[in-house]
Amino acid sequence: MKKYNYMLVDDDVAFCILLKEMLKNLTFLNHQGTYNKMESLDTIISENKPDLLLLDYSMDTNDGLSFLAEIEQPPTTIIISSLDDLFLQEFPEYIREFIWKPELKQEELEQKIKKALKIES
Amino acid sequence: MSNFVEPQHKFSENPPHILIVEDSTAKQLLLSNYLKMMNATGEIAKTGEEAIQHISSKSHFDMILMDLKMPGMDGYETSRHIRNIGNDYCKNIPIIAISSGAVQDLKISGITDFISNFYDFENFYIKMREYLVKTANSVNSKETIEVTSIADTITNISPGNNQFIKDFSAACIDNYNEFLDDLTDGLKHNNKELISNASHKIKALNAVFKLNNFQHDIDAISVDDLEENKKESLLSKIKYQTTNILAQLNSIKK
Numbered sequence: 001m002k003k004y005n006y007m008l009v010d011d012d013v014a015f016c017i018l019l020k021e022m023l024k025n026l027t028f029l030n031h032q033g034t035y036n037k038m039e040s041l042d043t044i045i046s047e048n049k050p051d052l053l054l055l056d057y058s059m060d061t062n063d064g065l066s067f068l069a070e071i072e073q074p075p076t077t078i079i080i081s082s083l084d085d086l087f088l089q090e091f092p093e094y095i096r097e098f099i100w101k102p103e104l105k106q107e108e109l110e111q112k113i114k115k116a117l118k119i120e121s
Numbered sequence: 122m123s124n125f126v127e128p129q130h131k132f133s134e135n136p137p138h139i140l141i142v143e144d145s146t147a148k149q150l151l152l153s154n155y156l157k158m159m160n161a162t163g164e165i166a167k168t169g170e171e172a173i174q175h176i177s178s179k180s181h182f183d184m185i186l187m188d189l190k191m192p193g194m195d196g197y198e199t200s201r202h203i204r205n206i207g208n209d210y211c212k213n214i215p216i217i218a219i220s221s222g223a224v225q226d227l228k229i230s231g232i233t234d235f236i237s238n239f240y241d242f243e244n245f246y247i248k249m250r251e252y253l254v255k256t257a258n259s260v261n262s263k264e265t266i267e268v269t270s271i272a273d274t275i276t277n278i279s280p281g282n283n284q285f286i287k288d289f290s291a292a293c294i295d296n297y298n299e300f301l302d303d304l305t306d307g308l309k310h311n312n313k314e315l316i317s318n319a320s321h322k323i324k325a326l327n328a329v330f331k332l333n334n335f336q337h338d339i340d341a342i343s344v345d346d347l348e349e350n351k352k353e354s355l356l357s358k359i360k361y362q363t364t365n366i367l368a369q370l371n372s373i374k375k
Contacts, residue, residue: 014326017289018278021278104325
C-alpha cells in the first residue's frame, strides 16, 4: 500500500504529541515532521511536498491559511481547530476536511484522512 | 535539597495546616522546610502523646505526617489512638507515614498511606497533594473534581509507551500552566481576547480528559457581563481545579 507523507502544524505541543501518537495506528501514513511555528513553513512545505498537511487554523502568530495561499501547489490539507464557528466559513478547494479538536476520535480521524487523500476504505 | 520550587509545587490558596509527628530534630527541620516551600503551615509533636494532645486541641489540621519509629508510643500505636478518638475528624484525617525503612501493615493501624522517599521533594509534594485534594473534595462537595481518570486516559491512548506518557504529560503541564496564567492575566486586565484564546486553547485537552464541568466553568467565566463576585469565585474554583490537574499530570510524568 502506498505511504502518504504527512506534516503536522500546530502551536499546541500537547495536541501534536497526541495526534501523532493516534496517527501511528494508520499504517498508510508516514510522519514527515511536526512544526509548532509558522516560521519558514512555506519553504519547508514547498521543498518536502507532503501529501497531507494537518494544520491548526488559529496559530498564535499568524493566520494558518494565508501562507498556504502563497505556496504554488498547496498540499491536501485538513484543518484542525477548537473554534466553534469554523464550518460557517468558505475555504479553498485544497482544504478537504475539518477536524474539531474537542471531538477527536480515532475512527473519525481515519475516515476523514482517507476521504481527504481519496483512499478507498 | 533544591531551593527552587516550581509554582505548581505550591499551595496557592487556603494553605493546608499539617501536624508533623517526629522525634528527630533533623527531620523536623526538613519537613518544616518542605511545608514552607509549599506554602503550607505546620505544628510539631515530638512524641505520640504530644500528637494526641495536638489533635485533641482547638487546632484544625488537614493532614498528619507520622514518623513510625519513635521512642515510647510509635507511629503505629499513635495512629491507632487517634483513630479511636472516635469523632469524624479523627476518623477521616489523612495520616501519612514517613519512613525510610520497611513498613508493617499500615491499614490495621489506620494509617492512610506512606511516603517512602521523602528526601525527594517532588515525590513528597505529590503524595501530600493527592491526599489534601481528597480531603478538600470530601469537605466541599461543590468543588467537582474530575481528575481521577487523567492517568487512565493517558495510559490508554498508547499502552506501555512510557516515552509518550512522559512527553504528553509534560506538554499538558505546560498547556495548563499557560492557560491559568493567560486566564488570570486576561481577567485582571479585562483582556477579552486573552481570555477567549485561553479558553479555546485548553478546550481540546479538557475534552480528551473528559473534564466537561471544568470546561463549563471556563466558558462561564468568559461571558462578558458576569458579576464581579461570581467571576472571582469561578476563578478561584478554576485555579483549584487546574492545580489538581497539574498535580495528577506531575505524578504521571514520573
